Amino acid sequence: MRKVSRKLKENKEDNISEYKHELTVEEINEINDTELEENSKGKIIKKMIILCENGIVKIFNTAIIILKGFGIYLVWILLHYFSSHLYIKFCVPNTLLGFIMSPFMISTPHCQGLRWVVYNAANIINNMWILIGAWIYSILWITSINDPPK
Numbered sequence: 565m566r567k568v569s570r571k572l573k574e575n576k577e578d579n580i581s582e583y584k585h586e587l588t589v590e591e592i593n594e595i596n597d598t599e600l601e602e603n604s605k606g607k608i609i610k611k612m613i614i615l616c617e618n619g620i621v622k623i624f625n626t627a628i629i630i631l632k633g634f635g636i637y638l639v640w641i642l643l644h645y646f647s648s649h650l651y652i653k654f655c656v657p658n659t660l661l662g663f664i665m666s667p668f669m670i671s672t673p674h675c676q677g678l679r680w681v682v683y684n685a686a687n688i689i690n691n692m693w694i695l696i697g698a699w700i701y702s703i704l705w706i707t708s709i710n711d712p713p714k
Contacts, residue, residue: 644685
């Protein structure tokens with residue numbers, strides 16, 4: 565298979581033999597050619613597909629974990645965002661007629677509901693920021709207790 569030239573060198577003091585292996589450029593090319601034949605395009609493509617599938621599965625699992633942990637937070641953010649825009653569009657339009665009609669529109673059920681969602685969503689988002697900050701602080705505090713300064 566591989567041709568390896570060996571040079572024998574004897575150490576006169578210890579009588580130990582050392583072998584020195586040298587590969588020529590042709591031998592290296594032969595090795596590379598055999599490796600390419602073993603790893604044909606089909607095998608390489610199959611390996612790439614398996615790597616892509618594993619990557620997609622990892623991304624999907626990570627997305628599920630994120631949505632489970634932050635799903636409620638994202639829902640409240642979306643509710644706050646869309647209800648704010650809907651309140652402006654339906655209850656206080658940016659026109660002269662909207663200005664004149666706004667005292668009457670404020671008391672309608674849909675405007676009161678949208679105001680309730682905006683107000684409560686903002687409070688919940690504030691509380692979630694406090695919760696996240698407390699969680700980060702607790703992680704830093706526990707880490708500093710477990711690893712005292714040197």
